[in-house]
Amino acid sequence: MPKRERHGKFCRFCQDKVDKIDYKDEKRLLRFVTEQGKMIPRRVTGTCARHQRQLAVAVKRARQIALLPSIGRHYRRG
Amino acid sequence: MTRNYETTFILSPVLDESGTEQQISKIEAAIVREGGTVTEWDRWGKRRLAFPIKRQSDGYYAFLRFEGTPDSIERLSETFKLDENILRHMHIVLDD
Numbered sequence: 571m572p573k574r575e576r577h578g579k580f581c582r583f584c585q586d587k588v589d590k591i592d593y594k595d596e597k598r599l600l601r602f603v604t605e606q607g608k609m610i611p612r613r614v615t616g617t618c619a620r621h622q623r624q625l626a627v628a629v630k631r632a633r634q635i636a637l638l639p640s641i642g643r644h645y646r647r648g
Numbered sequence: 649m650t651r652n653y654e655t656t657f658i659l660s661p662v663l664d665e666s667g668t669e670q671q672i673s674k675i676e677a678a679i680v681r682e683g684g685t686v687t688e689w690d691r692w693g694k695r696r697l698a699f700p701i702k703r704q705s706d707g708y709y710a711f712l713r714f715e716g717t718p719d720s721i722e723r724l725s726e727t728f729k730l731d732e733n734i735l736r737h738m739h740i741v742l743d744d
Contacts, residue, residue: 594711631738631740633698634738635658636699636736638698639698640699
């Protein structure tokens with residue numbers, strides 16, 4: 571396991587000129603959560619403050635409609 | 649005052665095609681009854697859920713955009729919650 575994954579220090583959403591983060595875009599959101607579905611801090615991903623706030627809302631919405639897991643696979647029974 | 653909403657529906661995967669269509673027109677009827685206007689449906693079809701809901705591991709995803717009043721949303725939620733064929737729904741306000 572690498573000690574620290576080195577991400578570029580730029581906001582992916584700013585780069586793509588995303589105005590509003592879409593909670594339905596689960597493929598994209600998946601890159602900003604861990605395998606267990608927890609959000610990755612922006613100091614790691616490089617997301618800007620504005621987009622990180624939007625991202626948090628989007629992830630929470632995606633969890634409500636079961637697009638993203640709310641509990642990590644390993645912790646789930648059955 | 650009306651607002652634009654987007655509502656996600658996860659319908660039961662047990663329904664067949666005609667059952668799904670029926671369910672969708674039932675939802676539309678409920679919204680029209682509350683004085684809303686349906687703008688657009690967006691259907692994803694059956695998809696795997698990230699976690700089981702009501703013992704189902706799949707669901708039929710449909711997104712609905714419509715115009716309605718804030719207090720109609722509450723009443724609609726009550727109706728949708730009671731509907732066995734809707735595994736889950738979520739309202740989002742599309743502002744601007």
